[in-house]
Amino acid sequence: MNPLIEFQGFNKFFGQHQVLADIDLQVHAGEVVVILGPSGCGKSTLLRCLNGLEAAQGGSLRLAGEELLGPDTDWRQVRQRVGMVFQSYHLFGHMSVLDNLLLGPLKVQKRERAEALAQAEALLARVGLLDKRDAFPRQLSGGQQQRIAIVRALCMNPQVMLFDEVTAALDPEMVKEVLQVIQGLARDGMTLLIVTHEMAFARAVADRIVFMEAGRILEQNHPEHFFTRPRTARAQQFLEKFSFVESLPTSSHKELS
Numbered sequence: 001m002n003p004l005i006e007f008q009g010f011n012k013f014f015g016q017h018q019v020l021a022d023i024d025l026q027v028h029a030g031e032v033v034v035i036l037g038p039s040g041c042g043k044s045t046l047l048r049c050l051n052g053l054e055a056a057q058g059g060s061l062r063l064a065g066e067e068l069l070g071p072d073t074d075w076r077q078v079r080q081r082v083g084m085v086f087q088s089y090h091l092f093g094h095m096s097v098l099d100n101l102l103l104g105p106l107k108v109q110k111r112e113r114a115e116a117l118a119q120a121e122a123l124l125a126r127v128g129l130l131d132k133r134d135a136f137p138r139q140l141s142g143g144q145q146q147r148i149a150i151v152r153a154l155c156m157n158p159q160v161m162l163f164d165e166v167t168a169a170l171d172p173e174m175v176k177e178v179l180q181v182i183q184g185l186a187r188d189g190m191t192l193l194i195v196t197h198e199m200a201f202a203r204a205v206a207d208r209i210v211f212m213e214a215g216r217i218l219e220q221n222h223p224e225h226f227f228t229r230p231r232t233a234r235a236q237q238f239l240e241k242f243s244f245v246e247s248l249p250t251s252s253h254k255e256l257s
């Protein structure tokens with residue numbers, strides 16, 4: 001089976017600074033890939049390139065076999081197939097939850113209202129928020145808004161979902177409800193690329209861990225292997241920092257996070 005997503009010899013510069021170097025990465029349909037690595041290593045940039053939010057300077061990037069690095073790519077169209085959710089949810093504050101959800105399907109995809117509405121309501125029910133359909137974003141908690149942002153991306157029927165630290169800005173008690181939604185998508189067989197600092201979640205949800213440093217992929221490994229016996233010394237050092245935090249007593253853990 002051909003990969004759904006394929007980076008080959010992929011490079012990205014910001015001015016003189018090379019932030020992605022010789023990236024070779026394949027993701028097959030239904031795979032859940034978690035990207036880990038120290039701050040500034042290029043995780044967000046990699047996801048943003050896949051969504052056309054950043055332009056690349058060389059190599060190849062294919063989605064379902066179709067080359068995206070070329071002058072003719074219609075990124076608006078690609079973005080309907082590649083859903084992305086960020087740390088901040090950017091819901092439209094002056095619109096109800098349902099209007100936020102229907103904007104893309106009706107205005108961009110020109111779908112039938114009844115059909116789009118049925119899908120939006122089914123997805124809201126699935127994340128436990130159907131009763132918030134007429135609420136405005138300011139009436140919702142951060143965790144609820146983030147679940148709505150995930151539903152908004154799903155309403156476009158994407159082929160793959162990209163998650164960039166979607167729980168990083170949430171209070172600890174809201175993190176779990178958002179991660180459970182993502183885990184549900186993984187179980188349903190959706191193709192997911194996830195950047196997260198939640199190591200327990202990464203280990204539980206991933207089919208594969210991609211470890212990056214300084215714009216390069218240093219290691220791709222099965223999660224159980226990566227977390228117990230990583231191949232590279234850099235991954236080992238990276239994991240040690242997390243085990244230090246996790247081994248602290250709860251009160252100091254809170255201060256650190």
Ligand SMILES: Nc1ncnc2c1ncn2[C@@H]1O[C@H](COP(=O)(O)OP(=O)(O)OP(=O)(O)O)[C@@H](O)[C@H]1O
Binds near residue numbers: 041045046
């Ligand atoms: N718009 C930009 N202009 C110039 N440099 C940038 C820009 N965006 C990112 N960078 C640089 O590119 C590198 C990779 O950044 P990126 O945001 O992808 O890292 P990251 O792995 O997501 O980090 P973090 O874990 O902190 O989110 C960093 O050195 C960053 O400073």
Ligand SMILES: [Mg+2]
Binds near residue numbers: 043044045164
């Ligand atoms: Mg980032």
